[in-house]
Amino acid sequence: MEQTSSKPKKMKLNVKRTCLIGIAFFGILLLWGIYNSYCGSFLTYLFAESIYGVDSAALKLPENQNLFLDVQYLVGIIMALDNIAALFLMPIFGSLSDKTHTKLGRRMPFIIVGTVVSAIALPFIPVFFHLGMIQDNYVVGIGGVITTMVIVLCFMMMYRPAAVALMPDVTPKPLRSKANGIINIIGYIGGAVAVLFGIIMPFSSYLDASKTNSYEKLWWIEVPFLVASVVMLLSLLVLVWKVKENKIALAMKSEMERGDKMSETVDQVDDNAPMSKANKKALLLILASEVCWFMAFNAVETFMSSYTMFYLDSPTSFKSSLDLVNGICSALTFLVAGFLADKIGRKKTVLIGIAVVALCYLGFIFVPSGINDGAALTYETKGPWVLFIVFGIMGIGSSLIHINSFPMVVDFCNSKQIGKFTGYYYTASMIAQSVTPILIGLIFKGTKQWRALPIYAFCFMSLAFAIFLFVKAPKRQTGENKKGLEALDVD
16 A cells, blocks of 8 residues: 655555556466467468368378478468557557546556457367368368457457556556566466466377367367466456556556656656657667567467477477476566666666577577487377476576566656557567568478477577667666665565
């Protein structure tokens, strides 16, 4: 609860309120985790069977395995369509939420509508996939899956910038790295739920020939989507019930104004003046670097399930296990990332993170294939244990990037522009996610090599590092802030 006094108080982060706001991020990563774990594989099989006229069993034979590589560019195009739409939608919704004034607040109407529609549409994705597979009706299968994916992701774009903007709305600039660490921990719990489903109910088991009952097969892939929808709706109810956006914003008004004067920017942000040339240059370099690291992240995120099945000859549960290790290591690093930024600055912290992830991708390149010459795919072998180390370290590096890069972007704006600048941040990520699936898909088709995936990721992560080096180190005006654990208000 905010207190007022004639004497300015030290800025402290309200952990309880930040955790409640993190519930919105919980829904984002839960949906995103389920979506990425299954949808790419759904499309791979639908395209491969419909174009080449072979069933799922025949696709496992050695002579047909390059067909999976040949259709990845089509998978990439579909996975990119929603991101292309997001290039236009996210800045629009972010800017609209800045200008919206309702009894529920600026952000909450967008969060409510986006969550409800996405949650309702999500369970229909596996239904259409299943219908296409069992009936060999690929018009229904492909058309239904793509249409439903577009609906889910478009309304997710309404929800996402508003949900993310909630944190900086009520958190002074110097405390946003720590706050971002906390909400990411909450979000990664949602991601962990998605990962557990990938382990317990992997897509590769849907292809198990022993499962002959149509309803049994559908249930195997439907449950994760259905649970995700229910949990998202329950999370929304808690968020609306506990977070009174207008009340909090009013109580935080003076604290936010004071925090605006202590941002980590090259020049001081002035509400009544245009952005300085130095700040504009720094912002553009940060966003350009962000495009590059998301080119790397999204390539691995989009195609890792296929890489696991068709290069490692491992069940998709192995990929989910890697995600779990990655998520745990990320979550353990989130708060540390904020404290490290206090000590050495956000720029140095992000650079360390980029370097760590780039080195992980470099090691990733040398992982051998799990396919024996002339052998059919089984999806029953275990993947190489070294990938658990790689993905764990990768999680540490990625947390250093994500926790600090978003606060760096929104530090360049005043409290009235947070939604707009949040849109800038996610537009940069969506540019990458619009290009990468198509580009790496075409590379797969041209090279016939799954190893192109880590090579591609390493190259773009290295480019991100090179660009970020030119970001001018900001003036770190920490002012009255407490350091370390003293900055956390647990009252």
